[in-house]
Amino acid sequence: MKYLEMSKAELETELAREKAIYDSFLARKLKLNMARGKPDEDQLDISVNMYSGVPSPISEDGTDCRNYGLLDGITEAKKLFADILEAPAENVIVCGNSSLNLMFDTVARSMIFGSYKGATPWMKQERIKFLCPVPGYDRHFAITETFGIEMINIPMTPEGPDMDLVERYVESDPAVKGIWCVPKYSNPDGYTYSDETVRRFARLRPAADDFRIFWDNAYVVHDLYDDADKLLSIYDEAKAVGNENIFIMFASTSKITFPGSGISAIVSGKENIDFIKSIMTVQTIGYDKMNMLRHVNFLRNIDGVRAHMKRHADILRPKFETVLTAFENELSDLPNTSWTNPKGGYFITLYLDSFCASRTFELCKSAGVTLTNAGATFPYGKDPEDRVLRIAPTFPPVDELKLAVSVLVCSAKIATIEKLLK
Amino acid sequence: MKYLEMSKAELETELAREKAIYDSFLARKLKLNMARGKPDEDQLDISVNMYSGVPSPISEDGTDCRNYGLLDGITEAKKLFADILEAPAENVIVCGNSSLNLMFDTVARSMIFGSYKGATPWMKQERIKFLCPVPGYDRHFAITETFGIEMINIPMTPEGPDMDLVERYVESDPAVKGIWCVPKYSNPDGYTYSDETVRRFARLRPAADDFRIFWDNAYVVHDLYDDADKLLSIYDEAKAVGNENIFIMFASTSKITFPGSGISAIVSGKENIDFIKSIMTVQTIGYDKMNMLRHVNFLRNIDGVRAHMKRHADILRPKFETVLTAFENELSDLPNTSWTNPKGGYFITLYLDSFCASRTFELCKSAGVTLTNAGATFPYGKDPEDRVLRIAPTFPPVDELKLAVSVLVCSAKIATIEKLLK
Numbered sequence: 095m096k097y098l099e100m101s102k103a104e105l106e107t108e109l110a111r112e113k114a115i116y117d118s119f120l121a122r123k124l125k126l127n128m129a130r131g132k133p134d135e136d137q138l139d140i141s142v143n144m145y146s147g148v149p150s151p152i153s154e155d156g157t158d159c160r161n162y163g164l165l166d167g168i169t170e171a172k173k174l175f176a177d178i179l180e181a182p183a184e185n186v187i188v189c190g191n192s193s194l195n196l197m198f199d200t201v202a203r204s205m206i207f208g209s210y211k212g213a214t215p216w217m218k219q220e221r222i223k224f225l226c227p228v229p230g231y232d233r234h235f236a237i238t239e240t241f242g243i244e245m246i247n248i249p250m251t252p253e254g255p256d257m258d259l260v261e262r263y264v265e266s267d268p269a270v271k272g273i274w275c276v277p278k279y280s281n282p283d284g285y286t287y288s289d290e291t292v293r294r295f296a297r298l299r300p301a302a303d304d305f306r307i308f309w310d311n312a313y314v315v316h317d318l319y320d321d322a323d324k325l326l327s328i329y330d331e332a333k334a335v336g337n338e339n340i341f342i343m344f345a346s347t348s349k350i351t352f353p354g355s356g357i358s359a360i361v362s363g364k365e366n367i368d369f370i371k372s373i374m375t376v377q378t379i380g381y382d383k384m385n386m387l388r389h390v391n392f393l394r395n396i397d398g399v400r401a402h403m404k405r406h407a408d409i410l411r412p413k414f415e416t417v418l419t420a421f422e423n424e425l426s427d428l429p430n431t432s433w434t435n436p437k438g439g440y441f442i443t444l445y446l447d448s449f450c451a452s453r454t455f456e457l458c459k460s461a462g463v464t465l466t467n468a469g470a471t472f473p474y475g476k477d478p479e480d481r482v483l484r485i486a487p488t489f490p491p492v493d494e495l496k497l498a499v500s501v502l503v504c505s506a507k508i509a510t511i512e513k514l515l516k
Numbered sequence: 517m518k519y520l521e522m523s524k525a526e527l528e529t530e531l532a533r534e535k536a537i538y539d540s541f542l543a544r545k546l547k548l549n550m551a552r553g554k555p556d557e558d559q560l561d562i563s564v565n566m567y568s569g570v571p572s573p574i575s576e577d578g579t580d581c582r583n584y585g586l587l588d589g590i591t592e593a594k595k596l597f598a599d600i601l602e603a604p605a606e607n608v609i610v611c612g613n614s615s616l617n618l619m620f621d622t623v624a625r626s627m628i629f630g631s632y633k634g635a636t637p638w639m640k641q642e643r644i645k646f647l648c649p650v651p652g653y654d655r656h657f658a659i660t661e662t663f664g665i666e667m668i669n670i671p672m673t674p675e676g677p678d679m680d681l682v683e684r685y686v687e688s689d690p691a692v693k694g695i696w697c698v699p700k701y702s703n704p705d706g707y708t709y710s711d712e713t714v715r716r717f718a719r720l721r722p723a724a725d726d727f728r729i730f731w732d733n734a735y736v737v738h739d740l741y742d743d744a745d746k747l748l749s750i751y752d753e754a755k756a757v758g759n760e761n762i763f764i765m766f767a768s769t770s771k772i773t774f775p776g777s778g779i780s781a782i783v784s785g786k787e788n789i790d791f792i793k794s795i796m797t798v799q800t801i802g803y804d805k806m807n808m809l810r811h812v813n814f815l816r817n818i819d820g821v822r823a824h825m826k827r828h829a830d831i832l833r834p835k836f837e838t839v840l841t842a843f844e845n846e847l848s849d850l851p852n853t854s855w856t857n858p859k860g861g862y863f864i865t866l867y868l869d870s871f872c873a874s875r876t877f878e879l880c881k882s883a884g885v886t887l888t889n890a891g892a893t894f895p896y897g898k899d900p901e902d903r904v905l906r907i908a909p910t911f912p913p914v915d916e917l918k919l920a921v922s923v924l925v926c927s928a929k930i931a932t933i934e935k936l937l938k
Contacts, residue, residue, distance in 0.1 A: 130584070138573075138582040145570040145806075151560075160560040162552070162775040190612050191804045198799040206627050206639065206663065217628065217639045233798075240798045241628065353584040355806040376662045377620040382613045382804070384777040
């Protein structure tokens with residue numbers, strides 16, 4: 095029975111029932127974690143062959159990868175990322191173990207040197223603003239907050255960020271210098287930007303000539319089903335309208351091979367790539383080429399990557415389905431409550447009734463279930479309606495996950511009924 | 517016969533003789549490189565066992581190194597660097613493949629956020645100056661130049677930088693925010709700072725509270741002889757006088773295992789370490805822990821490192837001696853000409869008569885021998901006396917090195933006689 099159709103007495107009975115269940119969870123002194131988008135152990139195991147055998151250290155172009163040299167990465171790694179990210183290899187720089195680090199560095203570089211050769215450094219400008227599609231990735235917002243950049247919320251939709259609003263801000267306000275995008279299987283909704291959204295991004299004519307789209311393609315090949323979402327190539331779309339320097343794309347193999355021991359890449363237009371390299375050549379002699387070789391030897395090419403990602407999907411699908419089934423079975427009667435049903439990526443988003451997310455988070459926490467902080471998916475950690483919870487189903491084994499989700503749905507029910515009874 | 521004792525006619529004869537030799541080199545169309553401090557292939561081969569076998573991915577404290585986590589590195593890698601760098605493990609952060617990157621990031625962080633919590637960012641201050649012991653490391657100077665930091669030359673001595681001058685600048689000018697130091701087997705002289713020099717550094721009381729010593733301990737275990745230079749621990753010395761945050765030390769395994777595929781570390785006082793981590797935690801989730809494990813498994817401990825470094829020394833000693841013998845035999849008659857005789861590190865410095873370095877460099881270049889650019893060891897690439905050439909004997913095989921040095925000494929003689937005849 096829908097909660098909204100229940101009498102006060104019925105709600106009180108339901109609350110008592112859920113509280114009894116909650117108390118039984120409390121008694122079990124659980125310690126479960128659904129907070130971060132981490133691969134599980136089985137996922138890590140499917141890449142261990144990457145470490146077997148000593149690869150020949152000589153790259154395609156004859157470079158001894160054990161020694162200094164090659165600022166922008168070995169040819170074969172550039173080609174691999176070019177195929178994954180749908181852009182020419184000469185527009186790729188292959189870097190170290192963290193694409194987050196590349197995003198941080200890109201903001202830092204713009205703060206100090208400006209975002210193109212000859213541009214005014216952001217630190218020498220009065221005000222710098224970033225558009226932040228919400229809910230979004232907490233670590234993106236942490237970067238902009240740390241640099242003192244003002245963040246403006248942009249509502250997400252199943253098609254991507256509200257593009258009317260994006261265009262209005264970007265094309266009218268020269269203080270707007272960037273936007274954080276996770277265009278495929280967005281963090282945390284799992285939405286993939288529609289063709290129209292990508293095209294509108296590619297066609298942006300910003301008021302500020304030092305505006306850039308931060309295109310974090312973290313889940314580009316991270317499909318759960320054969321019937322995967324399709325994302326247009328921002329490179330192709332931007333190139334077609336002579337706007338190829340509007341975006342900087344970031345990606346890594348963190349959730350393809352090993353988080354923290356993978357390789358990462360930047361893709362952008364030639365002018366951006368040249369500018370980035372001109373600073374990078376002072377910053378480092380080069381990134382870990384042996385790790386690049388290892389990755390190319392193991393993954394081989396885009397087909398190899400796709401086959402490998404199917405093994406991840408086989409492990410992850412039951413986990414996503416565990417959460418979704420529980421939500422379906424347990425949360426359908428709750429008012430103003432919904433959840434996303436992503437075909438890939440690492441997260442599901444649970445939208446509760448307003449002002450119920452924090453309370454649900456706290457109830458889970460007290461029962462030993464760690465979720466991503468309520469509010470974390472918003473700039474400054476502030477979810478104005480207190481509705482959003484990011485669910486990360488990948489790390490716990492299925493049985494633990496089932497238990498954690500039972501605690502979660504129970505907590506969500508309690509929070510919702512408490513609110514209705516107020 | 518000393519050149520200064522020769523008549524004009526004798527000099528002309530000598531010049532003709534050297535030019536004939538030079539022409540014979542020209543005819544051979546050589547292509548030799550003594551420009552950069554790169555290990556040779558034999559050196560790379562002694563570390564390949566690091567890649568054999570798949571290490572257990574679980575670190576001492578139970579972390580699965582294949583997954584996210586541990587911002588500041590695994591315990592055993594911290595301990596290893598703590599032993600190498602003579603500081604407590606809790607004062608160590610273990611990072612990625614490049615200590616140069618850490619130095620760049622440290623300057624960038626100070627530009628944007630200041631050099632301690634609450635400090636005024638360098639970019640918000642009028643003028644920023646760095647002291648640059650000369651000759652020094654070109655890549656250090658490239659960093660400060662790129663950031664628009666004013667560089668002040670400080671003469672090097674066999675004891676280290678001229679400390680009277682260092683103290684005068686640091687303790688009187690609040691615009692002086694840093695000094696580049698390579699305290700052991702300095703680049704390019706191969707000098708090791710004396711105990712007194714280290715103690716005076718440790719006791720610096722800067723006019724600017726955001727001044728830091730950039731202590732690039734690149735060659736800390738890179739001895740060529742058993743009778744190695746000894747460097748005092750800056751950590752111990754600074755700690756003893758309550759000044760442990762005066763320095764930030766950098767090091768890596770680039771020239772222990774593999775350049776570009778090693779691990780690096782920062783060591784400093786607790787306040788600096790905490791501040792660095794507070795920004796680093798936004799910059800990255802963590803560095804490559806599998807590579808840390810690999811290094812610890814291979815090198816084991818400080819004794820393992822020392823044994824390993826002896827194998828490097830066995831390869832490098834004959835190369836250094838080839839150069840030094842040639843200089844001894846061929847350059848002793850040249851006026852105002854000397855060279856350093858380092859017991860470790862990667863370089864020898866050749867001091868020619870004034871205004872002879874560029875000409876020697878050019879002659880070498882025309883004969884197919886690439887040296888580090890004349891002037892490169894000075895800020896802005898300007899050697900005021902045009903005397904210094906940095907010799908990097910490590911990369912070419914001994915027979916190629918012999919040939920390259922023959923070209924070099926011949927070129928040096930020609931340049932010197934030409935000058936005398938002017």
